[in-house]
Amino acid sequence: MPTRSPGAAPTARQADLDLLQGTLDVMILKALSWVPMHGFGVAKWIRHTTDAVLEIEDSALYPALHRLEHRGFVAASWGLTENNRRAKYYKLTTSGRQHLRARVSTWDRYAAAVSKVIHATTQPA
Numbered sequence: 001m002p003t004r005s006p007g008a009a010p011t012a013r014q015a016d017l018d019l020l021q022g023t024l025d026v027m028i029l030k031a032l033s034w035v036p037m038h039g040f041g042v043a044k045w046i047r048h049t050t051d052a053v054l055e056i057e058d059s060a061l062y063p064a065l066h067r068l069e070h071r072g073f074v075a076a077s078w079g080l081t082e083n084n085r086r087a088k089y090y091k092l093t094t095s096g097r098q099h100l101r102a103r104v105s106t107w108d109r110y111a112a113a114v115s116k117v118i119h120a121t122t123q124p125a
Contacts, residue, residue: 024056024064025073026107029092029100032074038087039065065090073099 031037031045042065043056068074073096079089092100 022103023107024060025068026100026103027054027056028061028064028068028090029073029096029103032090032092033097033100036089036091038079038081038089040087042090068096071099072096 027046028042031042037045039058039061043058043061046054046056065074065076069076069090073093074090075093076088076090078086081087
């Protein structure tokens with residue numbers, strides 16, 4: 001993926017990617033805010049919570065978990081699943097909990113603003 005220099009404006013494609021990654025990251029952090037989980041459990045919780053509207057593919061989920069771990073928002077350790085299979089469990093860190101609160105606040109403002117636009121009943125002057 002091409003990188004941009006500090007201070008450079010993001011391309012439209014990079015801005016879309018940042019929004020998608022940020023949205024996935026906040027959903028993962030929210031899932032882990034309840035209890036430590038392995039990746040399959042996170043994907044299952046998101047699918048269940050969204051009534052199967054959102055299906056998180058492994059190709060998006062695991063890079064996101066690794067990115068969050070690298071940033072110090074989650075910590076990982078090995079454990080056994082309910083089926084006695086070895087799996088990596090992810091736990092929200094204090095820093096991750098703080099980041100989640102900030103991102104939820106930002107998301108709420110963003111979603112409210114977009115909602116006002118798409119549900120507007122008056123045309124521009």
